[in-house]
Amino acid sequence: MVVKTQSKGRSLTGLNVGVSNVRRYFPRQVAVIELQLDHLQIQCGLGPGFWQDQPEIHDARLCAWLESKYFKDRPDLTAIPMAMIPAGDNSFKLQPVSASSQYKTRQASRSAA
Numbered sequence: 001m002v003v004k005t006q007s008k009g010r011s012l013t014g015l016n017v018g019v020s021n022v023r024r025y026f027p028r029q030v031a032v033i034e035l036q037l038d039h040l041q042i043q044c045g046l047g048p049g050f051w052q053d054q055p056e057i058h059d060a061r062l063c064a065w066l067e068s069k070y071f072k073d074r075p076d077l078t079a080i081p082m083a084m085i086p087a088g089d090n091s092f093k094l095q096p097v098s099a100s101s102q103y104k105t106r107q108a109s110r111s112a113a
Helices: 019-025 060-070 099-112
Strands: 002-008 011-016 032-037 040-045 081-086 091-096
Touching (some): 011 060, 040 060
Parallel strands (some): 032 091
Antiparallel strands (some): 002 081, 032 040
16 A cells, blocks of 8 residues: 655654555554564554544654655655555555556556556
């Protein structure tokens, strides 16, 4: 699934998962997910608003990792698409979406239509 980094003001706050991804990939009884960030594995809690109107993941370690990997040399905090790849029960690997995979996804969508 494709998610986006999220910022509020001058700081990075986490990931915006999106309502449709929440409905598809996150059962309501799940309170914690695991994110694999390169060699680091962290657990992130999902608040009650996650399934309603705030499909966001917030965690200080996630923010620090995103800032050090992707925003270190960028003065703006424009949202970056990231792939959350299922890696087990309630576990996801987080990595950037490459331009070539975005192109392939768009091409596949067009040919299926």
